[in-house]
Amino acid sequence: MGRHGENIRKRKDGRWEGRYSLYDEGKEKRIYYSVYAKTYDEVKKKLSVKKNLSKRLLTEEDKKQARKDILLDDAAMEWLAQIQQKRKRSTYVKYSLTYHNYIQKPFQGLKLTEITDILVSEKISSLLSDSVQKSIYCVLNQILKFASRKYYITLSFLNKPASDTRNSPVQVLSQKEQKNLILTLYCEMDLYKMAILLCLFTGLRLGELCALKWSDIDFENKLLTINRTVQRLYVEGQKTKTVLIETPPKSAYSKRELPLSDAAFELLSSFRNDREYVFGGKKPVEPRTMQYHFKKILTEAKLSDKNFHILRHTFSTNCIEGGADVKSLSEMLGHSDVQTTLNRYVHPTMEAKRRHVDSLSVFYGRICNQIYG
Numbered sequence: 001m002g003r004h005g006e007n008i009r010k011r012k013d014g015r016w017e018g019r020y021s022l023y024d025e026g027k028e029k030r031i032y033y034s035v036y037a038k039t040y041d042e043v044k045k046k047l048s049v050k051k052n053l054s055k056r057l058l059t060e061e062d063k064k065q066a067r068k069d070i071l072l073d074d075a076a077m078e079w080l081a082q083i084q085q086k087r088k089r090s091t092y093v094k095y096s097l098t099y100h101n102y103i104q105k106p107f108q109g110l111k112l113t114e115i116t117d118i119l120v121s122e123k124i125s126s127l128l129s130d131s132v133q134k135s136i137y138c139v140l141n142q143i144l145k146f147a148s149r150k151y152y153i154t155l156s157f158l159n160k161p162a163s164d165t166r167n168s169p170v171q172v173l174s175q176k177e178q179k180n181l182i183l184t185l186y187c188e189m190d191l192y193k194m195a196i197l198l199c200l201f202t203g204l205r206l207g208e209l210c211a212l213k214w215s216d217i218d219f220e221n222k223l224l225t226i227n228r229t230v231q232r233l234y235v236e237g238q239k240t241k242t243v244l245i246e247t248p249p250k251s252a253y254s255k256r257e258l259p260l261s262d263a264a265f266e267l268l269s270s271f272r273n274d275r276e277y278v279f280g281g282k283k284p285v286e287p288r289t290m291q292y293h294f295k296k297i298l299t300e301a302k303l304s305d306k307n308f309h310i311l312r313h314t315f316s317t318n319c320i321e322g323g324a325d326v327k328s329l330s331e332m333l334g335h336s337d338v339q340t341t342l343n344r345y346v347h348p349t350m351e352a353k354r355r356h357v358d359s360l361s362v363f364y365g366r367i368c369n370q371i372y373g
Contacts (some may be wrong), residue, residue, distance in 0.1 A: 008043060016040050017077070018047030031151060036074055072110050075147040076103070082146070090247055093233045095142075098135045102128070112147050115140065117158055134160060170313040170344065175351055177303055178314065184301035192293035194267050195279050196311065201264040203315035203333055206308050207231050208254075210285045211246055212278045217268060222260040226334065229254075230284040246284055254334035316341070321352055 007019040016037050021030040035050060037043035076099055084092045106123040107115070124136055137160040148155045173181065182200075185193040195209055204212075207229035216225045229249050232242045249255045260268070271278075279285040294308050312333070319329050330341040 006044070006047075008040065008047065010040075011077075013077075014038075015077070016043040018043045018050075020047060020050045033070065033151070034074055034078055036077055070112050070147065070151060070153070072107050072112055072115060072143065073104060075112055075151075076143050078150070079143050079146040088247055089245060090231060090233055094135075095139055097234065098132075098139045099143075102132065102136050103139060112144065112153065112155060115144065115158070116156065120158055121161065171306070171310055172314045172317045173303075173306070173310060180301045180303060181297070184297060191271060191279060192290065193297065194271055195290060196294060196297060197267060198264060199308075199311035200315055201261055201267075202258050203312045203319075205229065205250070205254075205312060205334075206287050206290060208249065210279060210287050210290055213276055214272065214274075214278055215276075217260075217278075219265075219269065219272075222265050224258045224260055224264075226254060226256050226258070230287065232287070244284065244286060249334065251334070251336060253331075253336045256331060256334050258332055 009017055011017050016039060018035045018037075019032060020035070021032045033050070035043060035046040037046060080092070080096055080099065083095055102124070110119075120137070120140065124133060128136075137158050141157050144155045144157055147153060178200075182197070185197050198204065199206075199209060202224065204226070208226050211228045211230040212224075213227075216227055217223075218225070226249055228246055230244055230246045233245050234242055268278075275281045277284055279290070291308050295305065298304070298306055316329060316333060319332075320326070326338050326341055330338045333341060335341050
């Protein structure tokens with residue numbers, strides 16, 4: 001362990017961190033920097049070099065050079081430490097996994113000033129999905145922005161190349177599939193079947209559904225309030241162990257009130273009890289358990305394998321085709337803006353497209369009858 005006064009400590013991720021500072025006369029303040037290493041002796045040597053540098057009278061060129069020498073990995077560790085303190089745990093885990101799985105090794109030893117669009121495009125595998133690549137660019141840009149503010153460095157931010165493929169529309173259940181599923185759900189109804197129907201009636205996310213409490217339901221006014229969500233997150237410092245965590249909703253917009261239809265109200269009323277959680281009793285139900293039952297019900301309904309999220313997509317599309325305005329739907333889904341709703345969830349089904357084409361045929365037929373009739 002580091003001794004008092006050394007400014008050396010062992011981090012939770014197993015690495016050693018040494019802290020030193022340089023006085024910036026222009027800013028009239030000390031700017032603090034960190035060095036990292038796998039062992040105490042190694043970080044102590046690095047820190048000794050930096051401290052010796054800070055003792056002598058530094059020119060502006062010295063200061064600029066010191067800032068230019070900061071490694072991406074060192075800045076990333078400081079940025080992640082800040083994220084861990086200030087952001088939701090799920091956000092920290094997502095950023096940490098993205099950095100350690102896709103960025104740390106390919107960019108090892110590179111300085112902040114060396115990170116350019118061309119370099120990143122060379123380092124990132126083209127085999128990665130567009131979603132993963134987007135996350136990589138997001139994390140890198142956040143690290144660069146963090147470093148530019150902290151160390152007063154002018155850095156160029158990255159622009160992700162446009163995807164060569166058009167985003168595919170989300171998958172929804174066809175009208176025939178919905179009919180088969182609903183008939184199966186109402187046959188020998190149980191708690192899990194009710195949960196799936198509730199998603200079809202409200203568009204809840206899986207984590208929101210699993211974290212639902214009876215206290216979230218206002219039976220007098222037929223309202224449902226989304227106050228929390230649950231998800232599995234990796235335990236800090238372990239690659240395989242996960243734990244089920246209850247957190248606030250995905251964003252401030254996700255905490256919302258939803259009106260309950262008569263059908264949804266009757267479902268919930270029929271299963272009402274004194275337990276804390278609607279589907280989990282004394283604790284939230286495991287999302288994987290809910291997904292397992294959904295797969296079983298799909299098989300029972302003789303439907304092909306689907307992702308649980310298709311229920312939310314189907315709810316969204318049904319609302320639009322039923323005449324709902326996009327603003328109302330956006331708020332019910334918990335989106336931050338209407339554009340997200342339009343781009344991600346609202347896509348016309350083949351049945352809707354067919355109705356539009358058929359209506360044109362009728363219109364043109366009337367014109368032809370007027371001409372030739």
